[in-house]
Amino acid sequence: MISKDERELLYKHAEEKFEKVAELQRLGLICDDGDFVPTVHYPPITEYPDQGPEYLDDYVWPADDRMDIYVHIPFCIQQCTYCHYPNKVGPCDDEKEKYIGYLIREMDLFLNKFGKENIKPRSILLGGGTPTNLQPKLLDHFLTEFDKRVDFSHCNQHNVDLGPNSIVGPDGTEKMQILKDHGVTRLTIGLQSLNNDVLKLMNRPHDAQWAIDSVYKALEFGFDVNIEFIFGHPGETIDNWTDVMAQAIELPMNEIQIYRLKVQAYGDRQGVINRRKRGSGADDIPDFKNTMMMKSIAEEMMMNHGFNETLRRVFSKDKKIYSHYAYNQCCAQFDQVGFGLSGFSSYRDRFDINSYNFDEYYSMIDEGKLPITRAYKHSTEEKIRQKIVLPLKNQYIIKKRFEKNSGGYNIDDLFKKKRAALTEHGLIEDTGNDIRLTDLGRFVADEVCECFNSDEHKPFARERYADGPLNPYNDNEIFD
Known part of the structure; x- marks a missing residue:
């Protein structure tokens, strides 16, 4: 496992890393209690206005005729x-069978x-929910269609x-064989923890050994496998x-993903986790310092064992192994369509999201309508910001x-003052060909990138941040 000396050194480095983070908080980059909202989409999907499928009437199909696909299977x-x-x-x-029929329609x-x-x-990404929560016969039927x-x-x-x-x-x-037969190449398995007490607090339907067994099973079938873990959850120390x-x-993995517990939803459904308080109790959400120390420890341990960060918070032993879907959507920013309940579509100049309500989703399809209930077309300003943030x-x-997109x-020529402040404080660097986060900037990537959000799309009110040189509301005009 890990020796006492190795553990003490990891903890020492994590303390030092947190001191740097705390200084950034004092300078205004991080909100008062250290909470965060992940930069998953821009603008945040909770802020899209109500709009139906007619908003797609003037959409122009990509010139190269290619479009990535997301499918949401909402069953667990x-x-x-x-x-x-x-x-x-x-x-x-019965609900699963009905849903799959409507999804194909x-x-x-x-x-x-x-x-x-x-x-x-x-x-392609099939997510949820748990797509493999479908029974084998229905899973095969869906993938065939x-x-x-x-x-x-x-x-x-x-x-x-x-x-x-x-x-x-x-x-x-049987499900593994079905996925293999239908050309699936990569699995992301949400282990979330390998501590049985934490798994119980997460209300996961498996224990640690079951999680480990699933990894070996997926590898035996020849899939590329990525495993996920949450840090900062109640019960974690x-x-x-x-x-x-x-x-x-120690698992025979090429790819490991870690992500921080999201307390406040970045979608329309709020999980029960927000009923927990932050504190030092066994069932409390760990405080900001302990959460960020967990992140530091995980990153250092992975890097010590040959993992490198390929996409943010995803670490791989081979830089060629990464989620093409995530890269295409967030980095290359190719067009992507989403199907299913709450399916999210990201196009060159607009976004939309399907209904979150099962009955509404069904009724719109029965009416011959795409089940889009909210949508957003980029203004010039928000298009520029989105091409920076993601x-x-x-x-x-x-x-x-960037110039092309x-x-x-x-x-x-853009955000000169803001970029200068972030550069001065060691958070971004300009290589000449690209602009990227530094090691410290990557550690607080969400907070750095949200500096480029418009004021109306900042995750927290201005008064939640210290009035320092890194307050995200500072110098927030694109053309300065």
Whole structure:
């Protein structure tokens, strides 16, 4: 596992890292209690106005005829404490069958709207929920119908997000074979923890051994496997988190993803985790210092064992192994369509999101409408901000790509004062060809990138930040 001397050195380095973070908080970069909102979409999806499918009437299909695909399967065995996504729990066999039927009809409505026979993706992600919570026969039926509507000739990665419990046992073996038969290449398995007490607090439907077994099973089937862990959850301590990461890096993995507990939802459904208070009790949400120390410890342990950060908070032993779907959406910013309840679409000049309500989702499809209930078309200003925020958060801003994607703007002419302040305090650097986060900037990537949000889309009110040189409301005009 890990020696006492190694543990003490990790803790020492984590304390030192937190001192740097605390100084950034004093300078105004981080809000008063250290809370955060993840930079997943820009603008945040909770702030899209009500708008129906007619907003797509003037959408122009990509010139290269390619579009990545996301599909949402909103079914789980039980509700995890930290989950902010709409879903239904339990067997729900009739509901699942009904939903899959409507999901296929939604794909047909989309294709018919644009006069297409199929979609040609670069990458695909099936998420949820838990797609493999479907029974084998229904899973195979869905993928068979899905495959009829997709041209895989340019698809270089087919991803499925799933839970460990859904792929172990006899049914799990059958599901693994079904995924393999339908061309799935990469699995992201949400282990979340390898501590049984923490897993119980998360209300996960599996224990640590079950989680480990699922990893080996996926590897035996020849999938690329990424495993996920949450830090900062109730029940986690510096000690038991270090133990979990020590177990994780001993697994025969090429890719590990960590993410900080999201207390406040960045979508429309608020998970039950926000009922917990921050504190030092066993069932409390760990405080800001302990949470950030957990992050530091995990990153140092992974880097000591040959992992490198490929996309933000995703670490791989091989830089060629990463989520193409995430890269295409957030870095290259290719067009991507989302299907299913709460399915999210990200196009060059607009975003939309489907209904979060099952009955509304069904009724709109019955009326022959795409189930879009909210949408957002970029203004010139928000388009520029979005082309900065998402690539910088997830990797870096390639200047030539930015100029193309933003409509001809040179990033060297934009946000000069803000970029100067972030550079002066060691958070971003300009290599000449790109702008990227420094090591310290990557550690607080969400907070750095949200400096470029417009004032109306900042995660917290101005008074929540110290009145210092890094207050995100400072120098927030694009053309200064």
